[in-house]
Amino acid sequence: NAGVTQTPKFQVLKTGQSMTLQCAQDMNHNSMYWYRQDPGMGLRLIYYSASEGTTDKGEVPNGYNVSRLNKREFSLRLESAAPSQTSVYFCAIKITGVGYGYTFGSGTRLTVV
Amino acid sequence: GNSVTQMEGPVTLSEEAFLTINCTYTATGYPSLFWYVQYPGEGLQLLLKATKADDKGSNKGFEATYRKETTSFHLEKGSVQVSDSAVYFCALIPRSGGGADGLTFGKGTHLIIQP
Numbered sequence: 001n002a003g004v005t006q007t008p009k010f011q012v013l014k015t016g017q018s019m020t021l022q023c024a025q026d027m028n029h030n031s032m033y034w035y036r037q038d039p040g041m042g043l044r045l046i047y048y049s050a051s052e053g054t055t056d057k058g059e060v061p062n063g064y065n066v067s068r069l070n071k072r073e074f075s076l077r078l079e080s081a082a083p084s085q086t087s088v089y090f091c092a093i094k095i096t097g098v099g100y101g102y103t104f105g106s107g108t109r110l111t112v113v
Numbered sequence: 114g115n116s117v118t119q120m121e122g123p124v125t126l127s128e129e130a131f132l133t134i135n136c137t138y139t140a141t142g143y144p145s146l147f148w149y150v151q152y153p154g155e156g157l158q159l160l161l162k163a164t165k166a167d168d169k170g171s172n173k174g175f176e177a178t179y180r181k182e183t184t185s186f187h188l189e190k191g192s193v194q195v196s197d198s199a200v201y202f203c204a205l206i207p208r209s210g211g212g213a214d215g216l217t218f219g220k221g222t223h224l225i226i227q228p
Contacts, residue, residue: 031214
């Protein structure tokens with residue numbers, strides 16, 4: 001999944017702990033997204049950012065915050081992790097023009113115990 | 114709102130069998146349609162797409178045709194291989210935006226190909 005890098009790949013948290021998932025692109029595109037993937041639920045949009053300095057809620061934003069400090073990076077923060085946030089998290093960017101589509105990172109598998 | 118419905122599976126086939134995974138959608142206007150594939154332990158990869166009615170997307174022997182009249186985008190392959198075992202996601206994005214930006218996904222179809 002060249003172009004979108006997510007860190008970390010795996011993380012275990014205790015209930016109530018906080019952490020930030022990082023996403024960085026090297027493709028200079030405006031729109032970036034955070035999804036979560038749960039068994040039987042497909043992927044659901046948490047937050048997105050249409051451009052540097054702007055963010056908007058998606059389908060399931062509760063319990064999360066995001067930051068788009070520059071064009072390249074879009075981070076997702078869990079302030080007080082809950083077991084319901086155990087999931088696989090994917091960052092994505094939108095490719096416009098030729099090659100229109102969405103490119104995904106390789107994911108962060110988060111377990112909250 | 115926008116939604117995508119696809120058969121959830123698991124779908125189990127023998128090698129060289131014909132594959133169809135059904136996908137239907139609800140959206141305002143005429144969305145762009147996508148199929149993504151997720152191999153075990155990996156992220157999502159774009160398999161194919163279609164951006165207007167009657168377009169046919171194709172890649173790696175897979176095909177899907179954008180059918181406006183039936184609001185469908187069924188995935189087909191004439192002869193599957195063990196290496197095609199994966200989870201397949203149908204997705205859409207509305208042409209005009211229409212609310213939150215970003216893809217709307219179906220729940221995914223787990224495909225298992227037996228040798």
